[in-house]
Amino acid sequence: EAGVAQSPRYKIIEKRQSVAFWCNPISGHATLYWYQQILGQGPKLLIQFQNNGVVDDSQLPKDRFSAERLKGVDSTLKIQPAKLEDSAVYLCASSLSTSLNEQFFGPGTRLTVL
Amino acid sequence: AQTVTQSQPEMSVQEAETVTLSCTYDTSESDYYLFWYKQPPSRQMILVIRQEAYKQQNATENRFSVNFQKAAKSFSLKISDSQLGDAAMYFCAYRVYNQGGKLIFGQGTELSVKP
Numbered sequence: 001e002a003g004v005a006q007s008p009r010y011k012i013i014e015k016r017q018s019v020a021f022w023c024n025p026i027s028g029h030a031t032l033y034w035y036q037q038i039l040g041q042g043p044k045l046l047i048q049f050q051n052n053g054v055v056d057d058s059q060l061p062k063d064r065f066s067a068e069r070l071k072g073v074d075s076t077l078k079i080q081p082a083k084l085e086d087s088a089v090y091l092c093a094s095s096l097s098t099s100l101n102e103q104f105f106g107p108g109t110r111l112t113v114l
Numbered sequence: 115a116q117t118v119t120q121s122q123p124e125m126s127v128q129e130a131e132t133v134t135l136s137c138t139y140d141t142s143e144s145d146y147y148l149f150w151y152k153q154p155p156s157r158q159m160i161l162v163i164r165q166e167a168y169k170q171q172n173a174t175e176n177r178f179s180v181n182f183q184k185a186a187k188s189f190s191l192k193i194s195d196s197q198l199g200d201a202a203m204y205f206c207a208y209r210v211y212n213q214g215g216k217l218i219f220g221q222g223t224e225l226s227v228k229p
Contacts, residue, residue, distance in 0.1 A: 003158070031215055042118070042205050042219030043159075055214050091159070098215045105159040 002026065004106035006092050012112045018080040021109045025073070025094030031055075032069055033103065034077050035091040043091055049075065050098060079111075087113045116141045118208050120220035127196045128228050134181075135191045135223045137206030145211035148182065150191045153222075154202040162204070165189065167211075193225075201227045 005024040013019050025032050030051050035043035046065065048056040051072035060067070064083070069075040079086055089108040095101040117140045127133035139148070150162040165173045165182050172180050177197075181190045193200055206220040 033215065035217075040221070042207075042221050043217070044219070045216050048214060048216060056216055093159075095215055099212075101215075102161050102164075103215060103217065107156075107158050 004092055004094050004104050006090075006106040006109055008109060009107060010110050010112075012114065013082055014114050015084055016081040018078065019082055019111060020076050020078045021090050021092075021111075023075045023077070023092030023106060025075070025092070026104055029094035029096055029104075030072070031095045031098050031101075032075050033093040033095075034067060034075070035093065037089040037091055037108070039088070046077070046090075048098075055098065082111075082113045084113050087111055116143070116208060116210070116218050118206050118218050118220035120206055120223050122223045123221070124224045124226070126226045126228060127193070127200075129196055129198060131196055132192060132194045133196055133225065135193075135204055135206075135225065137189045137191070137220055139187050139189065139206070139208050139220075141187070141208065141210075143210050147209050147211065148180075148189045149207040149209075149217070150178070150180070150189075151205045151207055151219075152200075152202045153205065159205070163191065196227050198227050198229060201225055 032049045034046045037043040046060045047067045049069040067077045091108045092106040093103040095103045146167045148165045153159040163175045177194045179192045203222045207217045
């Protein structure tokens with residue numbers, strides 16, 4: 001089966017610009033996660049969706065970050081405006097549900113903010 | 115707050131030898147899961163092994179096994195007969211039982227395998 005797809009793979013922007021990332025989860029997976037992985041650190045959950053509803057967005061910087069999952073399938077994560085400290089890899093993961101189902105990760109989008 | 119700590123930023127092992135990666139965690143919960151994930155360079159993160167806290171028996175997956183010490187809140191990963199393909203960043207992760215799927219990750223240990 002196809003894995004989690006993400007695009008773009010790399011993005012370089014200047015601070016104060018806007019950027020958007022796209023994620024297509026594995027077909028049939030109800031739960032979708034966005035993680036931020038800063039260089040030298042482990043991933044940190046930004047937001048979790050169950051179908052098209054938000055389950056957890058407690059660590060999402062809502063003044064600049066937004067995410068949506070229209071129709072409960074694909075998801076986009078947006079940063080507006082970007083700051084230098086947003087430079088990181090943004091990982092999307094999906095699982096069948098929020099119970100103990102394995103999370104499958106995408107290849108990530110590496111963002112560099114200059 | 116739940117935290118996961120990996121105190122070894124880097125580890126090295128000779129091919130065919132055994133290496134142990136350390137992980138400690140802090141939680142007040144009694145029901146939770148622990149995981150080891152592997153992240154090869156420029157490749158996707160994959161699950162290596164999983165341990166349920168209520169199980170006393172240590173999980174094993176082929177050459178990978180864990181030493182789970184619940185009282186000490188320790189969860190180490192042993193890789194036996196190390197192979198060149200085992201070279202990667204390894205992350206220890208934790209999630210609470212029945213509280214969504216949120217994973218809390220440690221800082222990672224970069225494992226290199228010498229031929």
